[in-house]
Amino acid sequence: MTLLDTESFDDRSILPPPPDGAEAILHDREYRVRAFRLSADRIVLQGAVRDQKPPGLYLRDDPDPLTVHHMKLSVEVAFPSLEIESVTTHFESHPHDECPQITGRYDGLIGLSIARGFTKKVAALFGGPRGCTHVTALLYAMAPVAMQCFWSMKAASAVLDGRDNPMFDADSDERDDMWRSIVNTCHIWDENGPEVAAREAGAPHGIPVFLRGRLAELGRMSEQ
Known part of the structure; x- marks a missing residue:
């Protein structure tokens, strides 16, 4: 096992069991965020949000879940300043033909620091009609991961250096x-x-x- 073993994480559901009396699953939303060390002064945050409808809910006799939203975001960040240096936004699945037209707007993140006040800046730049509600919600989920990287970067440096x-x-x-x-x-x-x-x-x-x-x-x- 190495520090790049992406298959080693626990993939069991982290949700509580279905409530008593539940008749049907109506919606499943999943966030996933992962941070990578590129060097001692650079990290990349990768995030995704996916909304699925259960098999047969929208299309009778359809055996597979139906993905209605799937947005991906990759953010390269300087460390330890946490200043965003590049952004890549991709829409894998979406409801409207025009949805991907907003992806370039998120280049406006470049130059911001993922630190205190970041969520307010994101809301001001991309809230409501200024952005995609799903990508913006994903950003709110990704920002705390950057803060979690401070100790992880130090731990990774120690492991990689044999300390x-x-x-x-x-x-x-x-x-x-x-x-x-x-x-x-x-x-x-x-x-x-x-x-x-x-x-x-x-x-x-x-x-x-x-x-x-x-x-x-x-x-x-x-x-x-």
């Missing part, structure tokens, strides 16, 4: 700086909350819950 993952270094200066960039992004990182107070007081970061669980599964608790 230890800095996530496990409680005294890492990189870890100390990283949390400051996500203050007020969610309830955990409320500037007046206990987590930020602990960081300000110099408390050790500890190992995230998802890593602790995985280490336990692998029988490697000693690495904590």
Whole structure:
């Protein structure tokens, strides 16, 4: 297995089971976003949104699902500034002949930084009749992935260089700086909350819950 093994991800459904009494599936919307490292100072975000109707709902006796929307977006981003340098938009499936005419509008993303305030900028540039509602919604889903790449880029650099993952270094200066960039992004990182107070007081970061669980599964608790 390598860091480019795209087949290794868990592909089981992440949805809850159908509700009791459900009579039919009416619609299935799927978002998928993946980020790639190109170099130490460059990442690519690839995203797609797909809307499907179940077999037989629109066309009687049709054995296959019917795809009504399928839009793809690829965004090259400078790192760590997260400034967008290139954009590719493609409509795989769409309801109107004119739908793909809007793809060039998304070149207006070039020069923007995927950081705080990005969603407001996207809404101003592409909201309503200024864009495609599905591509714009996809952008909202893709932006947080760019933020998730900060630690992943550091981890990838460590793996590719044969070094230890800095996530496990409680005294890492990189870890100390990283949390400051996500203050007020969610309830955990409320500037007046206990987590930020602990960081300000110099408390050790500890190992995230998802890593602790995985280490336990692998029988490697000693690495904590």
